[in-house]
Amino acid sequence: MKKYILSIDTSCDETAAAITLDTKVIASKVWSQASLHAKFGGVYPSLAKRKHEERIDFVINQTLKKAKLEIKDISAIAVTVGPGLAPALEVGIQKAKELSLAFKKPLFAVNHVEAHLLSPLIGKSFEEIKQHFPALGLVVSGGNTQLIFAKEPGKYKIIAETIDDALGEALDKGARALGLGYPGGPVLEKIAEEFKVNKNLKNPLPLPFVGQEKLRKFSYSGLKTALVRLIEKIKKEKGILKKEDIISLAYFYQERAFNHIERMVLFILKNQKEKPKSLLVGGGVIANNNLRKKLRKIAKSNNLKLIFPPHKKYCGDNAAMIGVALAINLKERSAKDVNPQKIDRIPRLKLTESKIY
Amino acid sequence: MKVTKINKAKISQICRILKNGGLVIMPTETVYGAFVDATNPKAVEKLNQYKKRPFGKPYSVAVSDQKMAERYVFLNETAKNLYQNFLPGPLTVISKSKGKVAKGVESETGTLGIRIPDYKLVIDVIKKYGKPLTATSANQSYKKTPYKVSDILENISEKQKGLIDIIIDAGTLPPNKPSTVIDTTGDDALVLRRGDVEIKDKKEFLSKSEKETEELAKEIWSKFKKFEGQRAIIFALEGKMGAGKTIFTKGLAKTLGVKEEIVSPTYDLLIEYQTQEKVSLVHIDTWRMMEPSEIEEVKLKDKISDHSVIAIEWADKVEEIIRKYNEEAIVIWVKIEYTNKENQRKIFWGML
Numbered sequence: 163m164k165k166y167i168l169s170i171d172t173s174c175d176e177t178a179a180a181i182t183l184d185t186k187v188i189a190s191k192v193w194s195q196a197s198l199h200a201k202f203g204g205v206y207p208s209l210a211k212r213k214h215e216e217r218i219d220f221v222i223n224q225t226l227k228k229a230k231l232e233i234k235d236i237s238a239i240a241v242t243v244g245p246g247l248a249p250a251l252e253v254g255i256q257k258a259k260e261l262s263l264a265f266k267k268p269l270f271a272v273n274h275v276e277a278h279l280l281s282p283l284i285g286k287s288f289e290e291i292k293q294h295f296p297a298l299g300l301v302v303s304g305g306n307t308q309l310i311f312a313k314e315p316g317k318y319k320i321i322a323e324t325i326d327d328a329l330g331e332a333l334d335k336g337a338r339a340l341g342l343g344y345p346g347g348p349v350l351e352k353i354a355e356e357f358k359v360n361k362n363l364k365n366p367l368p369l370p371f372v373g374q375e376k377l378r379k380f381s382y383s384g385l386k387t388a389l390v391r392l393i394e395k396i397k398k399e400k401g402i403l404k405k406e407d408i409i410s411l412a413y414f415y416q417e418r419a420f421n422h423i424e425r426m427v428l429f430i431l432k433n434q435k436e437k438p439k440s441l442l443v444g445g446g447v448i449a450n451n452n453l454r455k456k457l458r459k460i461a462k463s464n465n466l467k468l469i470f471p472p473h474k475k476y477c478g479d480n481a482a483m484i485g486v487a488l489a490i491n492l493k494e495r496s497a498k499d500v501n502p503q504k505i506d507r508i509p510r511l512k513l514t515e516s517k518i519y
Numbered sequence: 520m521k522v523t524k525i526n527k528a529k530i531s532q533i534c535r536i537l538k539n540g541g542l543v544i545m546p547t548e549t550v551y552g553a554f555v556d557a558t559n560p561k562a563v564e565k566l567n568q569y570k571k572r573p574f575g576k577p578y579s580v581a582v583s584d585q586k587m588a589e590r591y592v593f594l595n596e597t598a599k600n601l602y603q604n605f606l607p608g609p610l611t612v613i614s615k616s617k618g619k620v621a622k623g624v625e626s627e628t629g630t631l632g633i634r635i636p637d638y639k640l641v642i643d644v645i646k647k648y649g650k651p652l653t654a655t656s657a658n659q660s661y662k663k664t665p666y667k668v669s670d671i672l673e674n675i676s677e678k679q680k681g682l683i684d685i686i687i688d689a690g691t692l693p694p695n696k697p698s699t700v701i702d703t704t705g706d707d708a709l710v711l712r713r714g715d716v717e718i719k720d721k722k723e724f725l726s727k728s729e730k731e732t733e734e735l736a737k738e739i740w741s742k743f744k745k746f747e748g749q750r751a752i753i754f755a756l757e758g759k760m761g762a763g764k765t766i767f768t769k770g771l772a773k774t775l776g777v778k779e780e781i782v783s784p785t786y787d788l789l790i791e792y793q794t795q796e797k798v799s800l801v802h803i804d805t806w807r808m809m810e811p812s813e814i815e816e817v818k819l820k821d822k823i824s825d826h827s828v829i830a831i832e833w834a835d836k837v838e839e840i841i842r843k844y845n846e847e848a849i850v851i852w853v854k855i856e857y858t859n860k861e862n863q864r865k866i867f868w869g870m871l
Binding site for chain 2: 174191208209224245247249304305323324325326327328331334335338339341342343344345348349352353383386387388389390391394403405408509510
């Protein structure tokens with residue numbers, strides 16, 4: 163019998179469900195509150211919770227329908243328990259618990275960041291996956307900016323993380339400061355495309371923590387402050403931000419934000435004792451082509467296999483990566499199921515707390 | 520269903536079809552779109568059937584210019600910035616709706632996404648028609664993104680085909696991405712109070728570095744430490760983006776002996792830290808909140824009854840709520856301002 167996993171993720175704004183078989187995605191649905199014209203500049207807890215509640219059954223049913231399966235055909239249920247917004251997480255967990263008890267299916271708890279980290283492995287065979295470890299992992303999203311050393315699936319060490327804003331958050335705030343709205347990442351990328359690269363034009367924004375890579379910390383608050391101050395200065399001089407100012411600042415800001423990642427990855431590669439075989443990258447910001455280009459360059463010069471999620475739809479939050487993360491954990495370290503009566507949300511779950519399995 | 524080559528397309532004919540509640544498929548600078556009169560409920564219902572759209576999912580609309588947009592939505596500063604500088608183009612800009620489109624077009628929360636396509640035929644049609652059209656991709660929901668007519672026809676049923684009145688065929692479109700959706704309504708929440716929050720016994724401090732800001736947090740804490748564990752102590756932090764609200768909180772955390780790194784709570788909304796003292800440090804950020812009452816959703820009340828030390832960033836957005844707890848908790852208002860010097864900040868503080 164084929165061991166299908168039904169996975170559920172409601173960690174932030176997206177209501178997501180998927181059916182996976184080992185690392186293969188059979189069906190994956192994401193109902194995004196962000197493309198929904200909801201009030202998404204502020205995904206506030208009560209709205210997020212209510213929207214998840216309204217949509218979760220629909221999303222799960224659509225997923226099953228697409229996979230041409232019924233719940234009885236599923237062999238396990240996987241659900242995100244953290245990190246994420248507490249009231250939002252609760253909805254997915256509640257639903258997973260209900261299904262687990264009603265249909266007597268084993269229930270597994272999954273770490274959302276681990277799922278992003280392993281999302282590049284979606285669709286790959288277990289033999290191939292083995293060959294990609296030890297790996298250096300980069301997870302960049304609205305709430306996370308982490309560089310991880312993964313000796314093998316399940317054995318992680320956080321090498322660098324942010325001491326203030328996450329990368330996605332820094333992009334959101336930069337876009338807001340430039341009067342470009344939300345979400346920041348895609349908007350900045352779109353606007354920055356209009357910039358005509360000119361070697362004589364110096365980037366007026368500072369490179370975060372330049373020369374201090376050995377601290378192994380990401381920091382975006384200084385860059386953000388510099389942007390705000392520069393905008394104020396231009397406004398004082400010209401009265402308004404002109405179109406060309408917005409375009410060049412969008413470009414320069416994005417460039418600096420990614421330079422910071424680039425420099426840290428290079429530093430780690432140079433100083434890491436155990437050489438990784440691959441660079442696994444996941445999270446919403448990885449959809450950005452500019453960042454991808456920079457990472458490709460690094461991978462090439464370091465002779466490293468660079469692996470992105472197989473499709474951009476697996477960069478942002480989704481449930482397919484939850485099912486696949488469980489499959490990899492089942493295979494590599496015989497993950498244990500949890501008591502559905504006891505499962506609970508862990509909003510600040512750390513990647514290194516693996517006791518959820 | 521009729522298929523017409525783009526060079527044979529007649530604007531008056533397309534407008535007639537739209538007027539009768541018809542469904543028109545036309546190319547745009549991104550993908551093929553399905554257009555109906557966005558103000559005609561029957562036409563929108565027809566589009567729902569065609570798209571097999573799940574409940575509650577809104578449509579963007581296409582207009583010909585900013586003036587037409589302003590008849591249907593309220594444009595704030597961010598939206599005007601985008602319209603003036605970046606439209607027409609592949610952006611969908613979301614604003615607060617005036618409620619003049621058919622049911623199901625705007626979102627449940629009363630917002631409407633608007634686009635000005637950078638495609639002559641579509642703009643000419645809208646100009647002549649004088650009303651906004653729905654601007655959704657011409658595929659069934661969750662099906663292939665349509666760059667050519669066969670992408671559409673090969674993925675729908677005969678019944679769905681019967682709902683299409685006319686298709687304008689421009690061959691295979693260049694592989695441009697669908698439009699980028701931008702929400703501008705978050706900025707409405709940032710309309711902060713005018714004038715200063717009144718604080719008693721106001722003190723002023725000139726900080727020359729992040730370190731001095733952290734030191735100030737320590738110093739203020741030492742004055743209120745005696746209330747620790749007996750009443751909640753709220754640090755209401757006000758200041759522009761990047762002013763140093765998180766830096767202040769980091770100082771507070773250091774003096775309380777928090778071992779973890781204090782990171783921005785923008786995404787989590789609330790982060791609670793264990794301290795070396797009797798109470799925990801609760802760090803709240805209202806940046807993503809749309810209405811002041813949302814701070815109650817993160818259970819502020821419970822944290823106050825726990826007698827926690829609470830730092831609230833963007834406190835001016837929730838001043839009315841904080842005031843409610845002024846008796847129960849000790850509220851220290853801290854306002855951080857930029858000065859002309861790069862690392863220098865003027866910090867005002869006092870009791871609410």
